[in-house]
Amino acid sequence: MEKYRDLHLKLTPQRLAILRYLEGNTSHPSAEDIYKAVLQQYPTMSFATVYNTLEALKNKGRVQELKIDPNKKRYDPDTRQHHHLICVTCRNIVDIYKDFELTLSEDLTSGFELLGNSVEFYGTCQKCRVGN
Amino acid sequence: MEKYRDLHLKLTPQRLAILRYLEGNTSHPSAEDIYKAVLQQYPTMSFATVYNTLEALKNKGRVQELKIDPNKKRYDPDTRQHHHLICVTCRNIVDIYKDFELTLSEDLTSGFELLGNSVEFYGTCQKCRVGN
DNA sequence: CTATCTGCAAACGTTTTGCATCTGT
DNA sequence: ACAGATGCAAAACGTTTGCAGATAG
Numbered sequence: 001m002e003k004y005r006d007l008h009l010k011l012t013p014q015r016l017a018i019l020r021y022l023e024g025n026t027s028h029p030s031a032e033d034i035y036k037a038v039l040q041q042y043p044t045m046s047f048a049t050v051y052n053t054l055e056a057l058k059n060k061g062r063v064q065e066l067k068i069d070p071n072k073k074r075y076d077p078d079t080r081q082h083h084h085l086i087c088v089t090c091r092n093i094v095d096i097y098k099d100f101e102l103t104l105s106e107d108l109t110s111g112f113e114l115l116g117n118s119v120e121f122y123g124t125c126q127k128c129r130v131g132n
Numbered sequence: 133m134e135k136y137r138d139l140h141l142k143l144t145p146q147r148l149a150i151l152r153y154l155e156g157n158t159s160h161p162s163a164e165d166i167y168k169a170v171l172q173q174y175p176t177m178s179f180a181t182v183y184n185t186l187e188a189l190k191n192k193g194r195v196q197e198l199k200i201d202p203n204k205k206r207y208d209p210d211t212r213q214h215h216h217l218i219c220v221t222c223r224n225i226v227d228i229y230k231d232f233e234l235t236l237s238e239d240l241t242s243g244f245e246l247l248g249n250s251v252e253f254y255g256t257c258q259k260c261r262v263g264n
Numbered sequence: 265c266t267a268t269c270t271g272c273a274a275a276c277g278t279t280t281t282g283c284a285t286c287t288g289t
Numbered sequence: 290a291c292a293g294a295t296g297c298a299a300a301a302c303g304t305t306t307g308c309a310g311a312t313a314g
Contacts (some may be wrong), residue, residue, distance in 0.1 A: 010268060010313050031303075046271040051304065053269095070199045071279095072303060085236070085244055094242045102232055102251060104217070110226045112217055112255035119234060119251050123244035142288050142294060163279075178296040183279065185294095203304090204278060 007060050017041050018053050022063065022077040028084075028093045030072045068093060068120065083119040089128035096121065139192050149173050150185050154195065154209040160216075160225045162204045200225060200252065215251040221260035228253065 004011055004019055017038045027033070035050045054075055057063040066074040068086060074093075083096040102117050136143055136151055149170045159165070167182045186207060189195040198206040200218055206225070215228040234249050 012269060012313070014270070044271065047304080048272080048306085049270055065202065067199045067202050070197060070205055073202055085240075085242065085246075087244065088247065094244070096236065096240055098236070098240060100232065100234055102253075104228065104230070104253060108228055108230060109217065109255070111258035112219065112226070112253075113261060114217075114253060114255040115220065117251055117253045119249055121234075121236065121244075121246060121249045123241070123246040126243035129245060142292090144288070144294060146295075164277095176296065179279080180281085180297080181295055 007057075007062065009056055009060070014038065014042055014045060014049050015053050017045075018050065019057075022057075022075070025077055026095060028066060028068070028074045028076050030069070030074050032072070034075070066093075081116065081118075083121070085121040085123060087125040087128055088122050089124055092125055092127075094125075139189075139194065141188055141192070146170065146174055146177060146181050147185050149177075150182065151189075154189075154207070157209055158227060160198060160200070160206045160208050162201070162206050164204070166207070198225075213248065213250075215253070217253040217255060219257040219260055220254050221256055224257055224259075226257075 004016070009015065018034060021034060021037045022029075029037075031047065031050050031054065034054075035045060035047055038050070039045045054063060054065075058065060061079055062077070064076040064079050066076055066084075068074055068084060069091060078095065080097075081099075083098065083100075085094040085096055086092070096119070100119060102119075104114065136148070141147065150166060153166060153169045154161075161169075163179065163182050163186065166186075167177060167179055170182070171177045186195060186197075190197060193211060194209070196208045196211050198208055198216075200206055200216060201223060210227065212229075213231075215230065215232075217226040217228055218224070228251070232251060234251075236246065
């Protein structure tokens with residue numbers, strides 16, 4: 001509760017539930033995952049509130065929108081620069097904390113001013129390899 | 133025409149138009165971009181045909197689906213391993229051909245069998261920096 | 265007290281589907 | 290001839306929006 005004070009957002013019960021759900025969550029949940037989780041506590045919870053809160057948290061830099069899944073957005077409460085390893089079979093996502101120190105020489109940047117980068121590794125997780 | 137024989141797909145005029153549009157195309161078009169382009173030649177063209185053809189080409193490994201844009205899928209006829217540099221302002225995408233030789237030590241792979249990786253660089257293109 | 269948030273329902277943009285008809289091989 | 294493609298319209302899906310009523314600060 002205290003630790004969310006600096007968000008300068010109205011801390012409604014629904015928002016606190018979303019914040020609690022996201023805190024330390026490494027499952028990279030979709031809006032629906034969040035909705036379903038919070039719905040159990042607040043049966044009137046709506047998608048509007050989930051998206052509204054995610055938008056606010058994005059703007060405050062407290063959540064990152066991931067483009068890892070082609071079908072829906074996923075959200076990551078860990079906004080430190082990090083990378084992802086994705087199972088091509090079950091779409092499970094694992095965080096990778098490593099600085100690859102990637103650079104691009106002038107002739108590759110096409111005049112862009114670089115701001116950052118993100119690496120996705122693809123593979124098959126242990127569970128999905130069993131039985132194949 | 134000849135060069136598409138090995139796709140083992142029915143080469144309908146609509147498909148050939150899509151293939152021609154994609155050939156050497158580095159604009160990473162969305163389904164709508166493709167639809168609009170082919171529509172001029174075939175006024176009865178439908179999205180169903182665009183998506184159907186893209187699905188077939190994906191399965192044949194002749195086109196790659198990109199998750200670069202959170203709002204819609206984009207397609208890339210260049211299926212060689214390469215990376216992308218994306219303008220955060222105008223969403224323009226530039227190809228990066230460079231092998232970064234990224235590796236993950238055992239303790240980071242969580243038991244995954246690695247298959248590949250893809251790097252996205254973010255930045256602002258020259259055009260979008262002008263006037264800011 | 266009031267700026268902001270909630271929750272519903274309707275709208276939106278993209279992608280998928282069912283199906284009758286057509287066509288490449 | 291017929292497996293497979295087209296094209297239309299409808300539906301599905303994730304996400305966004307408008308708005309009336311509620312509430313945190």
